[in-house]
Amino acid sequence: MIDLPIEFTEKFTGLLGSDEANKLFNALQEPTKKAFRLNPLKSGYKDVKQDLTEKLALIKDAYVGQIDGHSIEQLAGYVYSQDPAAMFVAEAAAVHPGERVLDLCAAPGGKTTQLASGLHQQGVLVANEINQSRAKTLLENVERWGIQNSLVLNESPARLVPYFTGFFDKIVVDAPCSGEGMFRKDPVAVKYWSPDYVATCQIRQQEIVSAAYAMLRPGGRLIYSTCTFSPEENEQIVEYLLGQFSDMKLVPIQTRAEFDPGHPEWGTTGNAELRYTARFWPQRNFGEGQFVAILEKSSAVAANESHVAAQLMAFDSRKNVFDQDAIREFFAKIKQTDLLSGKRQPTISNNHVFLPIINPAAIKGLRILRNGLELGELKKKRFLPHHQLVQILDPDSVPFIKLNSDEEFRKFVHGETIKVESPLRGFLPVAYQHKIFSWGKLGNDGILKNFYPKGLRR
Numbered sequence: 079m080i081d082l083p084i085e086f087t088e089k090f091t092g093l094l095g096s097d098e099a100n101k102l103f104n105a106l107q108e109p110t111k112k113a114f115r116l117n118p119l120k121s122g123y124k125d126v127k128q129d130l131t132e133k134l135a136l137i138k139d140a141y142v143g144q145i146d147g148h149s150i151e152q153l154a155g156y157v158y159s160q161d162p163a164a165m166f167v168a169e170a171a172a173v174h175p176g177e178r179v180l181d182l183c184a185a186p187g188g189k190t191t192q193l194a195s196g197l198h199q200q201g202v203l204v205a206n207e208i209n210q211s212r213a214k215t216l217l218e219n220v221e222r223w224g225i226q227n228s229l230v231l232n233e234s235p236a237r238l239v240p241y242f243t244g245f246f247d248k249i250v251v252d253a254p255c256s257g258e259g260m261f262r263k264d265p266v267a268v269k270y271w272s273p274d275y276v277a278t279c280q281i282r283q284q285e286i287v288s289a290a291y292a293m294l295r296p297g298g299r300l301i302y303s304t305c306t307f308s309p310e311e312n313e314q315i316v317e318y319l320l321g322q323f324s325d326m327k328l329v330p331i332q333t334r335a336e337f338d339p340g341h342p343e344w345g346t347t348g349n350a351e352l353r354y355t356a357r358f359w360p361q362r363n364f365g366e367g368q369f370v371a372i373l374e375k376s377s378a379v380a381a382n383e384s385h386v387a388a389q390l391m392a393f394d395s396r397k398n399v400f401d402q403d404a405i406r407e408f409f410a411k412i413k414q415t416d417l418l419s420g421k422r423q424p425t426i427s428n429n430h431v432f433l434p435i436i437n438p439a440a441i442k443g444l445r446i447l448r449n450g451l452e453l454g455e456l457k458k459k460r461f462l463p464h465h466q467l468v469q470i471l472d473p474d475s476v477p478f479i480k481l482n483s484d485e486e487f488r489k490f491v492h493g494e495t496i497k498v499e500s501p502l503r504g505f506l507p508v509a510y511q512h513k514i515f516s517w518g519k520l521g522n523d524g525i526l527k528n529f530y531p532k533g534l535r536r
């Protein structure tokens with residue numbers, strides 16, 4: 079039983095009236111609704127053991143049900159467990175392949191993975207997280223999901239502005255908030271809550287959306303969301319944006335039974351357009367609490383390629399002259415030479431070979447966790463493939479070592495070497511149930527050495 083703070087219950091009884099407020103308080107004592115998304119970046123992505131009978135309304139490739147965190151589907155990045163209402167945020171961003179998208183408060187990566195599904199490896203996805211350890215988790219999820227076109231950063235929003243002014247078509251601000259909508263999912267949120275905390279969050283949100291505004295191109299859209307109910311962090315942040323920046327306007331979210339429109343009377347300006355926003359309530363039974371608003375930066379100026387954009391997207395091939403024989407040999411063996419001949423040429427930095435998505439020279443000074451796709455490391459002319467590379471490989475077009483039983487899979491994920499029957503030898507992808515999830519190295523003795531990253535072993 080969750081002990082709701084008295085100031086919280088009094089506040090929402092005042093805002094909603096006692097009938098509706100009681101429905102909310104009762105719903106906060108109920109179990110959460112479990113859901114998951116499938117990953118269209120993986121080939122044959124619907125070929126999963128999960129039950130796909132109950133499709134989730136509103137969201138592409140999403141289903142009701144609980145996933146097993148130890149399953150091959152989870153470890154190979156075929157599924158992502160996420161609250162249904164939280165999934166609506168990236169859905170509202172409606173990204174198209176080729177767009178430049180920023181996920182400004184991105185960890186652990188729920189919105190990032192969903193945005194990446196929409197981009198389908200085309201365009202640029204910058205995923206930023208201010209907190210260092212959370213940024214590492216974000217990177218793990220980016221790798222697992224098989225995303226090739228992302229720049230993963232560990233920065234404050236303000237530090238990004240000089241690099242990306244006017245660059246993005248879409249920016250998702252899934253802001254840190256007082257978490258009222260998470261009370262039943264995460265009881266720790268109840269402990270943190272206080273009216274002062276709500277006020278602190280509001281100030282932080284104002285700073286974050288101001289940075290986001292600066293990075294939006296004319297005609298671009300800002301998707302603002304929180305997982306809290308409080309007007310101060312929702313309607314009033316939208317009012318703040320509209321008040322500070324005269325070229326921002328609200329884009330209506332079409333009303334649906336799954337959520338309520340925003341409350342103009344909960345704002346401070348009486349702006350009737352606040353009803354164009356959306357608020358998910360647990361008592362409506364779709365998922366947890368979530369607020370979503372879409373704002374557009376209007377401008378009469380045509381969205382020409384800006385100076386910033388030209389710089390960030392420029393790839394300087396003269397810098398890429400290095401001995402690639404070991405790399406070419408490896409990619410020929412795994413039948414992936416196409417990867418080396420695209421527009422994004424292999425680039426080397428401190429022996430790390432990668433396919434950058436943003437011109438590395440243009441983002442010097444930022445804390446970069448990953449720029450594009452990490453191919454591997456050159457060690458004395460030998461090439462060691464990276465875990466991110468294995469997560470993008472299609473089992474229908476690469477040779478791989480097959481694990482044959484749950485027991486082999488469990489042992490491998492645990493970090494053990496195993497004996498396998500295979501005519502193949504050397505560094506190769508390892509798959510279970512036709513899903514590639516790791517590298518392994520098969521010696522002449524039939525022993526498969528384990529290259530599943532130590533940090534992911536269980």
Ligand SMILES: C[S@@+](CC[C@H](N)C(=O)[O-])C[C@H]1O[C@@H](n2cnc3c(N)ncnc32)[C@H](O)[C@@H]1O
Pocket residue numbers: 182183184185186187188189190207208209212234235252253254255282286
């Ligand atoms: C609601 S969570 C993001 C959830 C994520 N979008 C997802 O879908 O998985 C908010 C994030 O904002 C980060 N954050 C905290 N303070 C911040 C700040 N001042 N600026 C930007 N982000 C901040 C937190 O570390 C947290 O990871």
